[in-house]
Each structure stands twice: as structure tokens, then as C-alpha cells.
Amino acid sequence: MVTAQPTPDSARRLARENRRFFEIPSSTLLDRLLRLAPERSKVLAEPPPGSGLRPVVGDMALPFVGNGLAFLRWGPALQLDLYRRFGPVSWCKPLGNTTVFVTGPEATQVVVSNKDKAFGQGWDYYIERFFPRGLLLLQFDEHMFHRRLMQHAFTRDRLDWYFAELTTLADTAIARWPADRELQLYPTIKSLTLEIAGEIFMAADVGPERDRLNDAFVACTRAPLSVIRFPIPGGHWRAGIKGRKVLEEYFYRMLPSKRESVEGDFFSALCHAETEDGERFSDEDVVDHMIFLIMAAHDTSTITATTVAYYLGKHPEWQDRVRAEVLARPAGPLDIAALEQLKTLEMVIKECLRLVAPVPGLVRKTVKDTEILGQYIPAGVTVAVDNWVNHLLPEYWTEPEQFDPDRFSDERREDKSHRYAWVPFGAGAHKCIGMHFGMLEVKTILDAMLRNYEWTIPADYEMPWSYSSMPFPRDGAPVVLHRRG
Numbered sequence: 001m002v003t004a005q006p007t008p009d010s011a012r013r014l015a016r017e018n019r020r021f022f023e024i025p026s027s028t029l030l031d032r033l034l035r036l037a038p039e040r041s042k043v044l045a046e047p048p049p050g051s052g053l054r055p056v057v058g059d060m061a062l063p064f065v066g067n068g069l070a071f072l073r074w075g076p077a078l079q080l081d082l083y084r085r086f087g088p089v090s091w092c093k094p095l096g097n098t099t100v101f102v103t104g105p106e107a108t109q110v111v112v113s114n115k116d117k118a119f120g121q122g123w124d125y126y127i128e129r130f131f132p133r134g135l136l137l138l139q140f141d142e143h144m145f146h147r148r149l150m151q152h153a154f155t156r157d158r159l160d161w162y163f164a165e166l167t168t169l170a171d172t173a174i175a176r177w178p179a180d181r182e183l184q185l186y187p188t189i190k191s192l193t194l195e196i197a198g199e200i201f202m203a204a205d206v207g208p209e210r211d212r213l214n215d216a217f218v219a220c221t222r223a224p225l226s227v228i229r230f231p232i233p234g235g236h237w238r239a240g241i242k243g244r245k246v247l248e249e250y251f252y253r254m255l256p257s258k259r260e261s262v263e264g265d266f267f268s269a270l271c272h273a274e275t276e277d278g279e280r281f282s283d284e285d286v287v288d289h290m291i292f293l294i295m296a297a298h299d300t301s302t303i304t305a306t307t308v309a310y311y312l313g314k315h316p317e318w319q320d321r322v323r324a325e326v327l328a329r330p331a332g333p334l335d336i337a338a339l340e341q342l343k344t345l346e347m348v349i350k351e352c353l354r355l356v357a358p359v360p361g362l363v364r365k366t367v368k369d370t371e372i373l374g375q376y377i378p379a380g381v382t383v384a385v386d387n388w389v390n391h392l393l394p395e396y397w398t399e400p401e402q403f404d405p406d407r408f409s410d411e412r413r414e415d416k417s418h419r420y421a422w423v424p425f426g427a428g429a430h431k432c433i434g435m436h437f438g439m440l441e442v443k444t445i446l447d448a449m450l451r452n453y454e455w456t457i458p459a460d461y462e463m464p465w466s467y468s469s470m471p472f473p474r475d476g477a478p479v480v481l482h483r484r485g
């Protein structure tokens, strides 16, 4: 049964629950060994004489791997540590790729507003092999052209069609989840979001192929941060390459029928999108965009919905509050207008996106020499904006380690402390095109969960996040749902 107010004890526990995002652990031997590595400070590049710029300094960490291993273990805590030691701009060579780390809203602003067009896309190093020519992989004028054409798939009319489909599907599937025994929430939601993707993105029953497609997407998203970036047997890289083949084969097989008929789904929208001058996406464009879109939509929404369920299980007083809002909704179909009214749920989702940013970095590459806050950055280096860490800085958030959705209330609006303090959807030219859709999808899933079930998460359980790609729970996020009477 769900309880009410937190006790002083639980308040202390709650302060600890997010500690792992803020503090480098020393609980395992490997962590202790990594912490022992001596700092190897080094300048990235000397600024041109007379420029008045300062060099970027960083810690080279371990030979060969740089701080890649530490990042995989410590995630945002490592980035926060670099920020404290070197300031908003530092650098290293994780996995052999020279990378400038950019932290804090001021430095973020320089990169995402991209005033002198010095920052091109930088995701190619990580994901091009698996998601070639996805929207995020394009840059400057070409990117703008593709983004405008893709907007045809995100009009209000289209969103209405998607949500009429989505709410029924989510309601039916969630009502059938098993109760009163342990459920792995993360894979369960992942399977649901893939089903939603099948319906909304392709108007296709992916049923018989769901596992194969799911595995293929998982392989493609895990591969980019492989330490060994060659197709060795049993390796993530090779699995990613195989996954890409499976996806291409599937989408090219579906393409001719999508070109022929006009329907409400994304796939159809991309096949028929046209500029005023009659320009359209080629077959290759459509397939590349579809594969990227589904990846971009599916994992992010899954992680967010899982995180929200986790924090609501940890904070029953918030679960009660959000459920009361959901149950108070006037009778009638759950449409976009109704979802937009769920303000408490929205605050909770925003707080969860603050604490766990599903896309923890925005990756760019300098196309010419430039500077960030007076520090010199040469052309040709990767620049990673640590948007997650912006969410954790005490300069912008009160007690950032606390789960406190009220910080997003109209009275407080802590996210307004700086335009780039809360950036889970990125910002600038590449800001998430599916932001509205993603928020609505997560709300739909939580709405159905709250109406059907109650759940609590044991006080001593803490989600073991993996930072190997997007953050995800290594144990699948076990939870016991109790059906509401």
C-alpha cells in the first residue's frame, strides 16, 4: 500500500539515492584502482600568438583508453569531477578520440547557438557506422533542408493520429502486465515502445519480427561505445553491423508499399513529404531516417518511462499525487489535450529527465579554429556538451541530489535559472524534433500504469545504471506491480 509523507529517515535516504551521479565510488577494487591513476595534465593546443585565448587543459588519465573506462563506470560523476578540477572546458582522449568536454550552461550556449558556425556534427565517430545519414548526423544547410522536410511528420494533425493509435495500444498492453510478481520493467516498457513504434512509425504489426528488430536496435545502440571498434566475433561492434543489416533489409522490404499508399504513420509521412519546389526524400533517405528516428524515439522514451516509474516507486507520496491527478481527469478518450493537462505528471517527468538524461551528451566537431569562453579549440576535434551535468550543478539547482519535482512548479521554475540549465532534449539547430511526441508518449504510459497499478521500490534498492551508451538499468529494473481494486 502506498504511504504519505517522507520521514526524516527517508529524507536522509533520499539524499543518498542519487549520490552515484555526484560522487565517484570507491566500493569496488576497480574503482579504487582507477581513482589511484595519477593526474596527467596536458594542454590540448597552444592558442595562436596574440589571440588572447587560453589553452584548454585536461587530464590524459590512463594510457590508450584515456578516461573512457572511468566514464563507463562513473558516468556523470566523472564529468562533474572534471568540471570541478578544470572548469567548464577540459579535454581527454577517451577511446582514442580527442574530445573537448563542455559543461555548464554558459559553455553549452556557445556550442549550441553556434554563432560562427564552428561546430558541425560530431556523432559520426560514434554512430555513423550504425546510423548513417540520420538527421542528427547531417549538418548545416543539408541538415536544415532534411529537418524542414521531416517536420511534415510532426504536424498537429499527424500527432493527433499517432495518439489516437498510441493510447489504445498502451492501455491494452499495460492492463495485461503481470501483477503481484516481479516484473523486469525496463525490457517490458522497451517491448511496448517498440510495438508503439511499429504501429505509429510504420502502421505495421511488427509482432512476428519484434524480437529480431528489437535485438537489432539494441545491437546498433550498444555498439558505438565499444572499446574494441572492430568486428571481432562476439564483440558489440560486429553485433551492431549485423543489426544494421537486419534493419535495412526490413525497411527496404516495406518501402514499396509505403510509397504507394498514403497513410497516417511516420513512414508514410516521410515517403510523401514534399517541399514547395517538389523536392522529396530518396529511398535511401527514407530508410536512413526511419532507422534513426525509431532508435531516437524508442530508447529515450523507454529510459524516461522507466526512470519515472522508479522514482514514483521510491517516492510514494508523489505516486499518490500523480495518480490523484490522473484519476481526476474528466471521462472521455485520452487525447493530446487531456495529456497536456497532466501538470503534476509533467513536473515529475521533467525532474526525472533532469536526474537521468537519456541522451547524456551532445556531440559536435569543430570545422574551424574557434573558442569557448576564451579558451582555444582547434579545428577537427570532437566537442561533447555534458548536458546531463548541467542538471546537477548546485549553482543552478537547489539541492540537486534530491528528487524534487516541485522545482518545476510555476512558483519555482528552477529550470529558468539559465536557458541552458535544463537541456535533456538538447538545444539549437539539432534540438530534439520529437520532444513533444516523447513527452506525450511517456505520459500515456505512466497514465495507464497509474490507473492500473500501485508499486513501491524497496528503500535499500538503488538502480544500477549502465553508462555504456544511453543510461539504462543493468538489472532490468525489477518491480512488483499490485493491481488496483
Ligand code: HEM
Pocket (backbone or CB within 6 Å): 135, 136, 137, 147, 292, 293, 296, 297, 298, 300, 301, 304, 357, 358, 359, 361, 362, 363, 423, 424, 425, 426, 427, 429, 430, 431, 432, 433, 434, 435, 437, 438, 439
Ligand atoms: C524523452 C524522450 C527523448 C529525449 C530525452 C530526446 C533527446 C534528444 C536530444 C538530447 C537530442 C539532441 C542531440 C544533439 O544535439 O546532439 C535529440 C535529437 C533528436 N531526437 Fe530526440 N529525444 C527524445 C525523444 C524523441 C522522439 C520520440 C523522437 C522521434 C519521434 C526523437 C527524434 C529525434 C531526432 C530525429 C533528433 C535529431 C534532431 C536533429 O538533428 O535535428 N526524439 N533528442
